[in-house]
Amino acid sequence: MNRQAGLYVAPLLGALIALSWSLLPGHGAWAHWDMGIFSGFNALIAEPGPWRLILAIINHRxxxxxxxxxxxxxxxxxxxxxxxxxxxxxxxxxxLMVVTALLLNRIGHLIPIERASPTLSMPGALRLTTLIDFPTKDAAGDSFPGDHGLMLMIFAAFMLRFAPRWMGALACLIVVIFTLPRIMVGAYWFTDIYMGSLSLCLILLPWLLLTPLCERAMSWLTPPMASLLGRIEHQTS
Known part of the structure; x- marks a missing residue:
């Protein structure tokens, strides 16, 4: 897919994902996926063993x-x-990636949707912090959109735009690997990340990465960065 096509296809896909959650009665299939994924993983947490410790470690700050x-x-x-x-x-x-992440994170929190994580909103939900001896991330008062997933997706988008294809694919894999732990312990709903964060990235990022705005920003930022690196190299040589 070329950039011009991606500029229209990606935001359209993001809008369809968001609308499929917000307009369908009871949030449609998204609600079933949320409940099924949370219930399955929460049942695993109920089982004693090293599984709990592993989940606690990979969800620690x-x-x-x-x-x-x-x-x-x-x-x-x-x-x-x-x-x-x-x-x-x-x-x-x-x-540019850092600035974009800060802006999109702010925009995400301006969306008038607030909901607590599964561990705080589901009756009888097990919280990992009650089963282990040290604190870990297993809940969020407002988990929408998943900010952890949002940051990872922004990174993946930049890698897909600027890095070799294999590295872009690796960045996408990193999104899945590092968002899964939060979902497994119920700190985020599945849809917080794969509807909220994903739709936000699909709708907004193409207007930066697939338009002349991106190259203009790069042409403005690169010369001072080259000068800075030159001074650092000169001072260390």
Missing amino acids: LFDLVSLSCMLAMLLTLFVRSDAQGRARWVAIAL
């Missing part, structure tokens, strides 16, 4: 550093493999 490290490692790989101009461009891409 410190474990978020693992996903951050994966993203930084990918960016560093692209940075190191590039020439001087390419390195400045990747620093500019990283900066």
Whole structure:
């Protein structure tokens, strides 16, 4: 799919995903998926054993550093493999990514939809924090849209736009791997991420990444980043 087609197809798909949740009676199939996924994983938590400890560890706040490290490692790989101009461009891409993430996260929280995570809204739901000896992320007072998933999806979108195809595919896989733990413990509904975060990214990101606005931003950011890297290299040589 070329960029021009993607500029229209991606927002249309995002709008259809959002409408399929908001307009269908009882949220349609999304509600069934939410309940089925949460009930299945919550039943697993009820079973004693190492499973609980593993889930607690991968949902601890410190474990978020693992996903951050994966993203930084990918960016560093692209940075190191590039020439001087390419390195400045990747620093500019990283900066643009951070600004975009902050803006989309703010927009996401302005959406007039508030709902608590499954562990706080479902009667009888088991919370992992009551079954282990240390705190972990197993609940959210307002889990829509899933901000954790939103950040990962923004990263994946930038990788699909600027990085080699294999790295874009790897970034998409990272989204699945690192959003799954939050869903498994009931800190987020499935739809918080794969309807809320995904539709937001599909609707808004193409207008940055698939239009001339992106290249204009890059042409504005890259020269000062090249100058900065040049000064750093000069001072360290």
